[in-house]
Amino acid sequence: MNRAIQFFLLFPSLLAGMAPKPELTRDFWNNPSFVRSFMGEYGFRSEIEPKISRSEQEVLRQVVAKAENQLLEAIAYLEAEIDSDNSAALDFALATMYYQASRLTSARKTYLQAIKKFPAFLRAHKNLGFVNLNLNDYENASLHLTKAISLGDADGVTYVALGFCQLSLERYLSAENAYRMGLLLLPESKDARNGLVNCFLFTERYPQALALLDEMLEKDAHDTFCHRARASVLQQMGQDKNAAVALETLKRMKKLKASDYMVLGDLYHNLSLFEKSFGIYEEALRQKEKLSLEQYIRVARILIGRGSYQEGFSYLDQIESIFGKGYSEEDEKKIRLLQAEVLRATGKDQSARKILEEIVRKHPLEGEALLILGQLAWKQKDYAEASLRFERAAKDSEHEVRALIEHARMMVSKNQYEKASSLLERAQSIDPQPRVAKYLKSINNLLASSRIRF
Template sequence: MKKIFLHYVILQTLTFAWSTPPSYELTQDFWNNPNFVRSFMGDYGFRSEIEPRYSKSEQGILREVIAKAENQLDEAIVYLEKKISPKSSAALDFALATMYYQKGRLTRSEQSYSSALLKFPSFLRAHKNLGFVKLGLGNYEEAASSLSKSISLGEGDGVTYVALGYCYYVLEQFVSAENAYRMGILLFPESKDARNGLVNCLLETSRFPEALALLNELLKKEPENVFCHRARASALQGLGKEKDATVALETLRRMGNLNNNDLIRLGDLYHNLNLYELSLTNYERAILNNEKLPIQKYVRVASILMQRGSYIDCFSYLDKIDSIFGKSYSPQNEKDVLLLKAEVLKATGKTEESSNILRDVVAKHPLEGRALIMLGHHAWEDHDHTLAEMFFERAAKIEDVEVKALIEHARMLVSIRSYEKAARLLEKAQEISPEARVGRYLESIRNLLLSARVRL
C-alpha cells in the first residue's frame, strides 16, 4: 500500500490495491512507483487555463478536509459530500473523487471526476486521474480517451504514456500502443512496464528480428530477467528458430521460473522437432502441476497427441483431464473431451464404444456437427449408406461444418459410384468455400462422368 499527498490546495493520502496481474498486464510496480505517485499528485503550481478557481470559503472547506483526511478519511468524505453543489468549484469534486479512489470506491471516484469535468472541461488532472480510474475499472477505450485528452491539454509525464500504451495494447491497437510506449520509455526510462509493453507490441506485429535485438540488449543488462527470456523464446519461435526457442525456455527451467504455459509451449516445440518423448514429458508436467490453466489448453494438448497417432498417450491424458477437471466440466468442456475420446476409440478399433459416445453427445447436443460427421463415417464403414447419408445431411444443415459434411458425403457417394450426386455436393461446397484440393477432386469426378458417358 502506498500513501501519497495530493496538493491542489488539498493534501490527502491515496491508496493503491491492485491484484497481481499476468505478465502482459501493468505490474504492481507501475502503480506503486514514485513516478506514478508524482504523476497522480501533479505539481504545486496554479495554471488558470487548466485548473478550476475556488473561493475563499471553498479554500477553508478544503483545509478542513485535509485535517480530517489524515486520520478520519470516512468523516472527511461525508463532510465534503455535504459541501458540494452544482455551483461549487470543480476543485471540491476533484478532492472527493481522489478520496473515493483512496477508499477503493472506483465507481464513485469516476462519477466525481466526471462531475468536476462537467464544471471545468479543461481540468487536466481530472482528465488524467479519470483515465487511471477507468483503467482500474477495465474501461480501456474510455481510459485511453481520458488519458489522450490530458496529453492534448499539456500532460507530458511518462506514466501517462505508459498507461495509454497499455490501454491501446489491450484494445489491440498495437501501433498506437507502440508509439505511446516509446514515449513512455523516453520520459520514464526505468519503467519495466513501458519496455515490456514495447516488446509485446513488436511480437504482436510479427517484428521478431527487432524484438529479438531489443531483448538481447536488455538481457545483457539483466541476464536473470524472466520476462525477457520468455519473450525471447516467442521471438525465436516467430523466426522459425524452434531449437533456439527451446533453449530459451530450458533456461527458464534452470532458473526455476517455468510456468504451465511455458511447459505446454515447450511441449509444442519438442513436438514440432519430432522429439515426442520430451514433448509428452512437458505436457504431463503441465497437467500435474498444482497451477492449473483453463481446461481448453489441456484439451488442445490431447488433440495434438491424437493427431500424431499417440493414441495411448492421448487416452491417458484425457483420463488425467477427467480426474482433475471432471467435476467442474462445463457442457462444452465435457463435449470436447468426449469427442476426442470417441476419435481415439475409433482409431484403436473400438468402433462400437466410439459410436455409443457419439450418440450420447448428439442426444445432448443435437447440433454438434463433428459428432454427426463421425457417426456418418461409422455408418459408412459398416456399409449402411442410407444411415450415413442421413447423418451427413443433418450435419450439412449446421453452418460450422456444412462444407466438411458435403465433402464427406460426396466421398461416400464416390465409394458407391454415385458420381453425379457426389459432383453436385462438391459443387455446392465449392460455392460456399472454394478449396484447390476439392476443386481437383471435383474435376476428377467430372472426368469419370465424362468417360462413362463416352462409353455409353
C-alpha cells in the same frame, strides 16, 4: 486493470506464440513518482489551476488535517462544504480523497465537476485519466491524459499510463510514442520498456523487440516478462529451439505458467521431440492453475493427429480424472469423439461404435459422430445404414461437405456413378475444392463411358 491482449494458440501448425499481457505492474501504482504525481499537494498553481478564496483555503486546511488519520470523516466534512459556487479546487480535493478511499465512480464524477468549473484544470484531467484507467475506460483515460499533457504536464508516469491506454486500444504507433517519452523521463521504468516491447510485438518488429529484451535482461536476468516475451519473439522469428530454451529458463526459475507449458509443448511438437512434448503437456495438466478444458482437448487432438494414440488416450483419461464431471455436455462430447477416434484408429471399431452411438443418442444431429458411424457401417458393407448416417451427417452444416463426399465415395464403390456425381455436385456448390472437382470429372467420365457401352 487486467486487459488481456494476446495471441492464442489454436493449432501447433499455426503456432503464433503468446505475447505478454500489456499490463501495468504493481510497481507502477506503488511507485513514489506515481503517488506524488497523482496525490500531489492540495495547493494549487494559479496559471493552470483554479484560484481559491481565503475561506476555501481554511476548509482545505481542515480537510488535510483530518485526511491524514480520518479519511472518511474528511470526505464527509468536505461533502458538506461543497456547492455549485465553490472553486473547482474543492471538487478536486474531494475527488482525490474519493480515489484514496477506492470510491472510483464518485472520484470520476467529482473530477468531471471540477473540470466543468475550470476546463484547463491540468491535475484534474490527469487524475481523471488515472481513475478511468483503473475503471478500464481506456478511451476516456487517454483523452484526459492527453489533455493534461497538452496543458503542460511532463511527468513520465503520465506518458506511461497513456502508452498503456493506447496499447490497450490497439493504437500501436501512438502507444510507442508515449512509451518512448515515458522512457526519456523515467529511464528505469520497466512499465515503459515492457510496453515498448509489446508495441514491437504487435507490429511484428521482432528484431527490435529482441534487441530491447536482451538489453533488459542484461540489467535483470530474472525478469520473467523479458524471458516470456523473448520466447514469443524467437518463436515468431522461426527460432523454435531458442524459444524453447527461453521457456526452459523460466521453468528452471519456477515461473512457468500453465499456458507457458502449452506453448513449450507445442514448440517441442514442432521440433518433432514428441516424447518431450508429451511430458510437458502432462505437466501442464498437473499445474494448480487450470486453463479452459478446450485447451487440454486441443492437446489430445494434437497427440491423436500425429498418431500418438496411446498418449492421446492417456491424456484424455487424465483430463477426465482431473476435471471429474466438472465439464459441460459439449466438452464431454468432444472428449468422447476423440476417444472414439483413437479406438477406431487402433482397430477397435466395436468400442468406437458404442461410444459414437451414445453420442448420437444425446446429440442426434452431431455430424462428426454420424459421419464416423457411416464410415464404420460402410466398412461392414451395411450400405443402407451407412447411407442413412451420411444423409443425417449432411444436415450438420459443419460436416455437410465431408458427409456428401464420403457418401459419394461409397456410391462409387458400388458403381453407382450417377448418385455419386449428384452428391459431389452438391458438395462443390457449397465449398468448391480442386481435388473434388478432379474426382467429379473422373466420375462423370466413367458415367459417360458406361452410357456409351449401353
